[in-house]
Amino acid sequence: MxxxxxxxxxxxxxxxxxxxxxxxxxxxxxxxxxxxxxxxxxxxxxxxxxxxxxxxxxxxxxxxxxxxxxxxxxxxxxxxxxxxAPPAASMSLVRHKLYGGALAQKDFTAILGDVQAGLLSDVQLATFLSAGAALPLDDEETTALTRAMVVVGDRLSWDAPRVMDKHCVGGLPGNRTTPIVVAIAAACGLVIPKTSSRAITSPAGTADTMETLAPVDLDLPAIRRVVEAEGGCIVWGGAVRLSPADDAFVRIEREIDIDAEGQLIASVLSKKVAAGSTHVVIDIPVGPTAKVRTAEAARGLATRLSLVGARLGLKVACLLTDGSQPVGRGIGPAPEARDVLAVLRGEPEAPLDLAERALALSAVLLETGGAAAPGTGADLARAVLSDGRAWAKFAAICEVQGGLRQPPEAAQIRAVTAHFAGQITAIDNRRLARLAKLAGAPGNPAAGLVLAVHVGDTVAKGQPLFHLHAASTGEIAYAIDYWTGAPAITVAG
The missing domain is CATH 2.40.40.20 (Barwin-like endoglucanases)
Structure with a gap:
């Protein structure tokens, strides 16, 4: 034919x-x-x-x-x-898991081999992911899946005794600390080749936000060139074959809106191992509308991340952070990028909560990486950010990746205001993320929203709560219709 x-x-x-x-x-x-x-x-x-x-x-x-x-x-x-097409032999293993059986290393290797070869349909991939959510992977299975995800892709190696990385488990809109942390770490002489993902269920992933500032779809030789020149990079992991099966999983997870713990751990750690990292700091936001709802669940996840990481030769440090409300003001690729630039440039209107969270993560990274003595990481991180070294390093990384650029502006901006005076008592992360997606994020990089308030603020009647950013009035209308039926910000009069 x-x-x-x-x-x-x-x-x-x-x-x-x-x-x-x-x-x-x-x-x-x-x-x-x-x-x-x-x-x-x-x-x-x-x-x-x-x-x-x-x-x-x-x-x-x-x-x-x-x-x-x-x-x-x-x-x-x-x-x-x-x-x-010949049937995928590994589907018998998927069914075995679905009916309550445990999978061994060879089983995950077979399944991941078929995933990489494109032999599993989207329905079959969804079945595998759903089985791992309904019948959670234990530590042995999670370790085996992580190893299998590394094996089917490429791996990077670096001529450095410690190779650093940073990750957030997600679920918190606007929590775009990665570009700031990478800039601080690299400015202090650490090696930090950061590969990031695009949005799964959120209005923006780190790669989406970073792409509004510089190219992120670099191949392996280009990644090596950037890191050798500046000590760090911030690129899209999907452009290279580092744990490539995870890209297929992410696409399906976005469709069915699940992110099971075992799969989350394997996704995070497989990419760290494949990128050649030796030490990783992981941000786990905790809050009633974050991905991780309770401190108990967060401690359990941190324990599993550290255990599986150790089995794979990774030293993992987890920070449990406040996930009760969004971080910064922007939600969506370009709005979040503007927050990042404001923090790095030390602008007066820079969101303080984003800066402080990035500094806390950087402090642990600097001490773990040996760039700061125990107890001195916070002071070093703050000095590097405040004296402009972090901004200079970030700009240099962007230039080597292909050139620093300004985030795009939305064609339509609409204020959503308070119906009455009162105090902001709660913000629903999930509903706010949904609003930003209805406005067009992350497909339209300029879309999303910009918060005007945080929990604890007082507002007058008619005062803006946030501004929607979109390409068209129709998308603004979609978002406002949703807001009318499911307001994401609680104002107590």
Whole structure:
């Protein structure tokens, strides 16, 4: 069959389009949503089949989505062979877990091998992730999954006795400390090759925010060049094959809105090991509407992260932090980037809570990395931030990554005001994140919202609570409709 690029975007799942009356569908008994293997030029891809009637394609043509086209490295009009895809043998292991069985190292290796080869459909991937959420992975399984996730990808190594990293488990809008922490650590001489993810269920991931300031889709040689030049980088992990199976998991987790603890631990630590890190500081925000709701749950997660990390040769330090409300003012890629710039530049209006959280994390990182003696990390971090060394280092990192740029501005900005005077007694992180996503974040980097209040503030009637940033009035309207039915900020009169 001849290949046709149909320009269909499928969010990571390879799709193939064939006519219902084509000879392959008839001879092989293929039906819509079947799995097909397409091969040409020595490369192959497994795709989900969609069927069309006459008109869009000729009988001897097969249309490919953008994801399938790129994976196959196809050329328009090239001849490809098409056959039913062989079943993924590892699904028997997924079913074993689903029915309450435990999985061993070899089992996870087999499953991850099929994930990396593209043999598991999105439905099958969702089944695997759901099984690990409903029947939580124990420490042995979590360690085995983490090792398997490292094995199927590339690994970096560095000529340094200590390679630092920092991570946040998420669930707290605006908590964009990574660029600040990396700048402080690198300015103090530490090696910190930071690979970050895009948003899973949030309005912005670190990579989304950083991309409004500098290129983040660097390959491995480029990452090495940046780190060798400046000591650190802040890049998108999905652009390289560091724990690549996790990228497939993240895409499905975004769809089904789950982030099970065992999978979270494996996702975090596999990327740290693959990046060549030896020491990592992990921020665990705790609050009633954060990802981790109680201090007890946070301590349990911290214990597991440290235990699994130790088994993989990582020294893990966890900080339990306040997750009762968003950090900073911006929520969304560009609004958060402006907060980061304000803190690094020492601007008078810089959000103090973001700066203080970044300094606390930096203090632990500096002491763990040997750049500061025990008990002196906080003073060193504050000095490096206040005297401009952190800003100079961040600007230098951005330049080597491809050039520092200004975050984009939203075309539409609308204030949402208080209906009556009172005190802000609570802010719902999840609802506020949903508002920012309805405004267009993170797909539109300029979209999101900018908070005007925090818990404890008093407001007058008509005073802005936040400003929505969006590309269109329609998106503003979507967000306001949601706000009307589910206000995220509680004002007690």
């Amino acid at each position: 001849r290949l046709v690029r149909v320009g269909l975007h499928s969010q990571g799942e390879p799709l193939a389009l064939m006519r219902t009356d084509c000879h392959v569908c008839r001879s092989e008994g293929l039906h819509a949503r079947a799995r097909v293997e397409i091969a040409t030029g020595g490369r192959r891809v497994t795709a989900r089949l969609l069927q069309v009637e006459a008109g869009l394609l000729n009988p001897h043509e097969i249309g490919l989505s953008e994801d399938a086209w790129m994976r196959l490295g196809a050329t328009e009009g090239a001849v490809a062979t098409v056959r039913p």
